Amino acid sequence: MNVEELILAALVLPIVGALGIVVANRSPNVREGVTLVTAVAVFACVVQLVAPVLAGSTPLVSLVEPLPGLPVAFRVEPLGMLFGLVASGLWIVNSIYSIGYMRGNNEKNQTRFYVCFALSIAAALGIAFSANLLTLFLFYEILTLITYPLVTHAGTDKAKHGGRVYLGILMGTSMLFLLPAIIYTWHVAGTVDFRPGGILPAGLAPVSVTVLLALFMFGIGKAALMPFHRWLPAAMVAPTPVSALLHAVAVVKAGVFSVVKVVVYVFGSSILAGTTQWLIAIAGFTILAASVVALNADNFKRRLAYSTVSQLSYIVLAAAVLAPLSTVGAALHIVSHALGKITLFFAAGAIYTAAHKTEISQFDGIGRRMPWTMTAFTIGALSIIGIPPFIGFVSKWYIMSGAFSAGMLSVAAVFMLSTLLNAAYLLPIVHRAFFRPPRHDDHHGHDGHHGEAPLPIVIAICITAAGTLVASLFPDVLIGLAQRIGTGGAI
């Protein structure tokens, strides 16, 4: 296949897979087989795109033109390549995990779950490879809608309420802020294509630039910049594989990806110079405030959710610093947070499946019963905190270097403080799990007799934990891609 066909294949295969899943409805083993085969095939397509992109080519595929001069088109450039790798690669692991989780918990409507999951991967890849704002917006909204049935999977009143918040905030921000931002960009620039160095005319008044930036930043609600972060904790009602999809594979990553993409390819650093102070302040506040909330959360998934809110603003902040090194860091952090956070969520789901525990205060001594899970959790936590030799350290290193190179010591201070807070809300869990004796006054039915989680879950969690290490030991491809972002190449 040539490069253009590979791009289309990566986008179409998940949809074909979804149809296959529907057809295989009656036989769960075949159904999950279809999911896995599709996931591997999609990843194979995406991986084959890496070499051409590293060589500097940015292949373009144009489909239809819904609006004159505004095609639905796909162009693979280094940033989208990174996000595409994350989404398609983690889909494989997440599918393995889902098999263990969905069967282990006897979830209903599993076919619907796998179908929506496959389609949301297609939407995420559509975002990753979008060549202009219209295409990005199209798949951004599709991703919101297709994940809605996943978030509300349980069908309970609580799920319905969580779904309302999820949809209300994501659709509300995108309709109220992102859409006018795109239309205004089209109005002043005459194009909404992503181009290195930006597309906005140089003469645009700083006030207009600031307003436009604000519309974009708050319009991309999936980046969970405060005060539009509440959908993320609300969506915790979903099954854990969905939380992993939201937090690591697709949704929030689509948000921060869009933020970086817009900053680099729509604005460009020259037109933004001096107008991003407020964004740095809000992102910095989000980092710290969300960490503090996480510190006080006893519910495991809620703590992880607020950790995500905080970590996402790392990326927004890094993009807002505008230094080349911090942009590299922002892109790398998309990968590193994905690997780290998916491990943590897998651990949450593993504990829920094996022990039916959701509160951190119940985790005393659980590391002895679930050694694999909790070891992997520890590795993921260390990566999120930013301790070498894990990938979280690499991305944080670049972000900090960028902040120093731009002379923003206050930004560096925020990151230092946040690292401490990360450690403060993640390490006590490790301590509880391994160093406290198990409590026997457990009023749950499973008091103490549970062991490790089902095998697929353990396999998946070990893969992602190992990923944080492997990515850090062999970072050439990732860093190579990240360094090429916005450099132009052949775009």
Add this chain to the structure above:
Amino acid sequence: MSLAQHLPALQVVLPLISAPLAVLSRRAGLAFLIVTAAAWTAFAIAIALWLQVDLSGPVSYPIGNWEPPWGIEYRLDRLNSFMLVLVSGMAAIVLPYSRASIEREIPQESHYLFYAMLGLCLTGLLGMSITGDAFNLFVFLEISSLSTYVLIAMGRDRRALTAAYQYLIMGSIGATFIVIGIGFLYLMTGTLNLADMVDRVARIENSRPGLAALAFITVGVSLKVALAPLHQWLPNAYTYAPSSVSAFLAATATKVALYALIRFYFTVFGDAFLFEKLPLPKMMLVLSLFAMFFANFIAIFQDNLKRLFAYSSIGQIGYITLGLSFDSVDGVAASIMHLFNHGVAKGAIFLLIGAIVARLTTRQAAPPAPGFDRIAGLAKSMPWTCFGIVIGGLSLIGVPGTAGFISKWYLVLAAVDKGQWWLVGAILFSSLLAVAYVWRFVEAAYFRAPPAGREAFGEASLFLLIPAWLLVGATLWFGIDTSFTVGSAIEAAQQLVHSHQ
């Protein structure tokens, strides 16, 4: 003259003949065949005429070979050839649907009358669109209105009678106002031919009779458009009419009235006068905003699905008149394409609601109202029906990938172009109200448990589902490939908007 040259006349005459033939046949099956054949032929003719206008420009057809402006002229340009496709296309889809749909909604013995009335209604709407003569427009308006009253009254719910009566009164007032306005125009200009009127109106439009004519026509047509606050007849009419009638009316009747409004405003009076010398844009702006917010807000609290989407229609009409009030190519184009896009999406929704009603109806009782309690948990038994309504709803919201997004894009672009940022906010915020009412449906159909005692039933019959899904498919299609809608609307707007050329 070859047959092809007579297409403009056949466009109206074929459905017109089909109605008495249906009555004469006195048999439901035969009447159905006659009127359906007429509607499909009309659709084919409409497409042929659209192509003809597309290739070689406006078409003029003198009825009975009486030269205009003395005789009646049928005149086709970008705008009304587009309207003909919408109206006849909707009829071609609604008619096959009706066969299964009216089975339990209308007593068997009056089925043939139903088809006859639908044929007449189609005749009226096509005639209003195609004619280039003011009085002829009024005549066709009356044909479509009178047949509509009958169609609404055929609903088995007794409240259909009061709904029809209410519409009869309001519609007659509207028609009277229109004919008075046209009378004034005839008095002052001495002509009834719209094209001929253009130059002569320019000389008298600032006179008192000229302004009176404008006022009468504005109010009269607005009544037929259901522009808030003249919308009171619409919710009851859509709610109690037979399902296929609701769908046909929602997709075409108010749209053709809007076409008449555009024709009088932009062609006859001319936007240079109306929108720059008179306070009309402000008035339309206020009324449009009122419709967008008030009706969309009311819609959220309706319990009956038909009524909910009827109020949604009133709100959507607000977007269309808002686009007109901008008086720019983008704005007017947004209105014209929204006529079409909204017609298709709303038609699909009402057809699918009809499918739900058909499932809920028993032979003995009148069709029950599709309230939220009755449709709770329906997605399990009718997945295609419910999913289709969701897609139609997404188009009402204006989600990208659906037709509604395209018109919203142009409408917002027109507002940005005017530098009216608060209007951008208003348009987008009111579209979020649509999220609220569409999601009420989603939560009821997908999350609530079915009510105890409701008989288990399956998916709607394919006779209902296929026509409805054709429209659902069109809603998606015209969100992706817009060469027909956007192309026609932009060119029509360029022909209509003069003041900025």
